Amino acid sequence: xxxxxxxxxxxxxxxxSHSDAIGVIASGxxxxxxxxxxxxxxxxxRRAPGKKGKSAIxxxxxxxxxxxxxxxxxxxxxxxxxFHTILTGDxxxxxIYNTNRRSSDYxxxxxxxxxxxxxxxAYLKDxxxxxRPGGGRFSGRMTAxxxxxxxICLQLLEKRDITIHAEYVEIGGxxxxxxxxxxxxxxxxxxxxxxxxxxxxxHGFPAGIGGALFEGLxxxxxxxxxGIPAVKGIEFGSGFRGSRMRGSVNNDSIRLREGKLVTExxxxxxxxxxxxxxxxxxxxxxxKPTPTIGREQRTVNIETMEETTLSxxxxxxxxxxxxxxxxxxxxxxxxxxxxxxxxSHE
Numbered sequence: 001x002x003x004x005x006x007x008x009x010x011x012x013x014x015x016x017s018h019s020d021a022i023g024v025i026a027s028g029x030x031x032x033x034x035x036x037x038x039x040x041x042x043x044x045x046r047r048a049p050g051k052k053g054k055s056a057i058x059x060x061x062x063x064x065x066x067x068x069x070x071x072x073x074x075x076x077x078x079x080x081x082x083f084h085t086i087l088t089g090d091x092x093x094x095x096i097y098n099t100n101r102r103s104s105d106y107x108x109x110x111x112x113x114x115x116x117x118x119x120x121x122a123y124l125k126d127x128x129x130x131x132r133p134g135g136g137r138f139s140g141r142m143t144a145x146x147x148x149x150x151x152i153c154l155q156l157l158e159k160r161d162i163t164i165h166a167e168y169v170e171i172g173g174x175x176x177x178x179x180x181x182x183x184x185x186x187x188x189x190x191x192x193x194x195x196x197x198x199x200x201x202x203h204g205f206p207a208g209i210g211g212a213l214f215e216g217l218x219x220x221x222x223x224x225x226x227g228i229p230a231v232k233g234i235e236f237g238s239g240f241r242g243s244r245m246r247g248s249v250n251n252d253s254i255r256l257r258e259g260k261l262v263t264e265x266x267x268x269x270x271x272x273x274x275x276x277x278x279x280x281x282x283x284x285x286x287x288k289p290t291p292t293i294g295r296e297q298r299t300v301n302i303e304t305m306e307e308t309t310l311s312x313x314x315x316x317x318x319x320x321x322x323x324x325x326x327x328x329x330x331x332x333x334x335x336x337x338x339x340x341x342x343x344s345h346e
Contacts, residue, residue: 006028006335011334013145015142017135020097022142023094023095024093024145027092028341034085035085039155043151043326044147047327070097072094075090076088077092094148095145109131111128111131111303112302113299113310114310114312115297117292118135139229140320143229146334147327150327150332150334153334153337169198171184171322172184172195172196184318193291193316195287195319196287198324199283200282200285200332201280202336212274217275217281218269221283221332221335225285228327230290231285231286231287233285235284236268236271236282237269237282238267242267252279290317296309298310
């Protein structure tokens with residue numbers, strides 16, 4: 001099993017959904033760079049369940065499991081002052097203690113596979129030992145340590161005037177806020193779930209970064225995005241819609257503006273030939289409906305090897321999409337910081 005990700009900024013995520021702690025080990029952060037721990041805490045809070053905002057969508061969509069996601073740094077940093085923490089250049093390690101576990105909720109799920117869940121793959125690979133409480137390493141809980149490293153990268157990129165902004169643009173097939181809330185409420189009442197789409201925009205990323213074939217920006221970003229549980233698709237620029245256009249429509253006309261090459265439209269999503277073109281990098285990510293639901297589903301008891309039905313208990317998101325928004329930002333930031341560190345070493 002591959003545990004590490006990245007080339008210049010290498011991260012490893014450890015722990016499981018219901019282990020004592022989950023965390024991240026990262027090597028390659030630039031020595032002397034600083035970040036603000038309070039801003040990191042604000043970013044981590046966006047991923048936590050039950051966040052109230054202008055609407056009740058966060059509460060309706062998310063699990064009742066309450067975790068503060070308080071980051072504890074073990075090594076690799078020094079406190080400079082109230083607003084600045086210094087990266088020493090040594091290997092960074094940070095963890096989050098799991099304080100609200102209810103592993104007994106998953107006793108039945110050690111022998112009955114959840115349809116649509118990673119349970120099937122885990123069982124086929126590792127047998128019953130692969131069926132861990134809360135989904136083990138397959139759980140969305142494991143995105144919290146990813147957000148630690150990604151949250152730091154977001155702050156480092158901002159110092160270069162590179163910003164990453166993600167937002168959900170569709171949930172349950174709806175795009176209007178009131179209709180989204182209604183779709184979430186309906187799914188919750190029927191003990192069901194919904195998926196959705198997150199749009200991400202990178203502004204200020206320099207042109208000329210990336211390469212052909214396996215060095216392409218799309219592929220490297222996609223690899224990180226697919227590390228997020230529940231992701232089932234990603235498209236850049238016009239994406240699948242572009243496949244239905246003619247070239248004369250999908251092609252972005254190239255113009256000169258104050259001596260700078262720009263495109264009139266951005267169907268390429270800011271990337272040509274795997275290389276950034278200076279326009280905003282834009283992509284959309286599709287998330288499937290949460291597979292663990294209370295509604296009865298047909299499955300198999302792998303202890304008796306008999307077909308049965310399952311109405312899953314426990315605490316689960318009606319929709320993971322609102323909480324996935326900062327995770328998409330974090331994964332994107334990790335890739336872009338990794339790439340830029342490689343450019344600076346050349």
